Amino acid sequence: MGEVCVKVALRVRPLLPNELIQNHKVCVRIVPDTAQVMVGSDKLFSFDHAFGPTATQDEVYNSCVQPLVETLLQGDNATVFCFGQTGSGKTYTFGGGNLGEEGGIIDRVAKNVFSLLGEKKNSDGVETKVRVTYLELYMEQLHDLLEPHNTDKELFISKNDKGNTALLLLIPRWYFLFALDSLGQWWWEPKKFSVTSAEELLSVVEAGNVLRHIKTTGMNEHSSRSHTILTLQVEQGFPNNNPSLKPSCSSKLCLVDLAGSEFARKGNKESRHNESAHINRGLLALGNVIRVLATRAHNNCKSTHIPYRDSKITRLLQDSLGGTAHTLMVACVSPSHHSIAETVGVLQCAAKARHIRNCPTAISTH
Numbered sequence: 107m108g109e110v111c112v113k114v115a116l117r118v119r120p121l122l123p124n125e126l127i128q129n130h131k132v133c134v135r136i137v138p139d140t141a142q143v144m145v146g147s148d149k150l151f152s153f154d155h156a157f158g159p160t161a162t163q164d165e166v167y168n169s170c171v172q173p174l175v176e177t178l179l180q181g182d183n184a185t186v187f188c189f190g191q192t193g194s195g196k197t198y199t200f201g202g203g204n205l206g207e208e209g210g211i212i213d214r215v216a217k218n219v220f221s222l223l224g225e226k227k228n229s230d231g232v233e234t235k236v237r238v239t240y241l242e243l244y245m246e247q248l249h250d251l252l253e254p255h256n257t258d259k260e261l262f263i264s265k266n267d268k269g270n271t272a273l274l275l276l277i278p279r280w281y282f283l284f285a286l287d288s289l290g291q292w293w294w295e296p297k298k299f300s301v302t303s304a305e306e307l308l309s310v311v312e313a314g315n316v317l318r319h320i321k322t323t324g325m326n327e328h329s330s331r332s333h334t335i336l337t338l339q340v341e342q343g344f345p346n347n348n349p350s351l352k353p354s355c356s357s358k359l360c361l362v363d364l365a366g367s368e369f370a371r372k373g374n375k376e377s378r379h380n381e382s383a384h385i386n387r388g389l390l391a392l393g394n395v396i397r398v399l400a401t402r403a404h405n406n407c408k409s410t411h412i413p414y415r416d417s418k419i420t421r422l423l424q425d426s427l428g429g430t431a432h433t434l435m436v437a438c439v440s441p442s443h444h445s446i447a448e449t450v451g452v453l454q455c456a457a458k459a460r461h462i463r464n465c466p467t468a469i470s471t472h
């Protein structure tokens with residue numbers, strides 16, 4: 107397959123009850139029947155999809171996430187990541203742990219993956235295995251959300267022999283300095299759970315969410331103070347009565363809920379300021395990577411240095427931005443005029459991301 111551009115969906119959340127009470131004005135509007143958004147009366151941004159405050163979780167899922175699930179089951183890697191200011195609706199959009207009407211992307215992916223795999227098994231006899239890992243990046247430290255007792259372990263990021271980003275877990279922490287050269291066998295991968303149904307997958311996610319760093323800030327009562335990466339690894343074994351098919355393939359879907367960018371606000375505790383500084387630094391590095399990749403695509407120049415190494419989140423997203431995955435960025439914004447500066451920043455970054463070209467290859471097929 108040739109190059110594909112990163113797709114960007116914009117989602118504008120409704121004004122929240124406290125914003126209505128405080129009489130916030132709406133300054134972000136979707137231009138009807140288009141994927142364009144107006145900020146104030148003079149700034150216009152175009153995306154692949156645009157969802158206004160009345161859009162349902164179903165609409166968001168069906169138009170832009172479901173095609174990626176189909177891609178995953180065809181053997182390619184895919185990523186969905188939510189990006190935006192704190193309190194803009196990223197976690198609402200992602201959901202996780204609720205199969206009802208309000209369930210978000212994670213819930214719908216879980217249902218969709220298992221229903222499609224069930225159909226493949228019934229019609230073509232495909233044998234499947236789904237494994238899940240769930241990681242958190244908090245204050246530049248990676249934590250395994252499925253391994254509660256991992257406090258003395260250090261996760262670090264490296265490439266595997268196929269050129270993919272691999273995550274390696276090292277025990278104990280002090281081996282870290284020596285392990286790469288002399289104790290290479292002393293590492294473990296993040297904990298992988300095998301799951302056989304949507305319900306089982308969602309209960310693993312819920313258990314991981316309990317360990318996630320969520321705090322109250324001036325902007326959001328339940329603010330995610332960390333980035334999370336939920337990865338579904340799907341292995342498919344095809345019956346050998348069709349010689350045109352490879353005997354097996356393995357592909358992964360990464361669902362990344364980024365912590366929100368935030369201006370320093372009065373009233374936040376000092377610990378919240380430290381977290382914000384880390385979050386903003388990572389997101390700044392992400393913005394830089396997006397800008398450099400977009401410029402590189404625009405100039406058709408392959409040799410530019412991409413600053414992936416400036417933070418862990420950009421290293422984790424390396425396969426998804428300028429790499430080998432099919433990628434969807436869901437940019438979430440508030441409609442309020444109080445957030446206009448942050449909203450314009452998010453929209454500018456999201457508009458640039460649409461120029462990034464990835465080169466999907468079914469690299470993990472053996």
Ligand SMILES: Nc1ncnc2c1ncn2[C@@H]1O[C@H](COP(=O)(O)OP(=O)(O)OP(=O)(O)O)[C@@H](O)[C@H]1O
Pocket residue numbers: 118119120122159190191192193194195196197198199326328329330331364365366367438
């Ligand atoms: N589309 C929506 N419809 C209704 N309510 C929404 C929508 N999007 C967000 N909300 C509400 O807005 C509030 C903030 O949303 P959410 O926690 O998802 O923001 P966030 O971007 O994840 O913030 P943070 O980065 O601080 O974690 C929540 O109360 C959520 O229920």
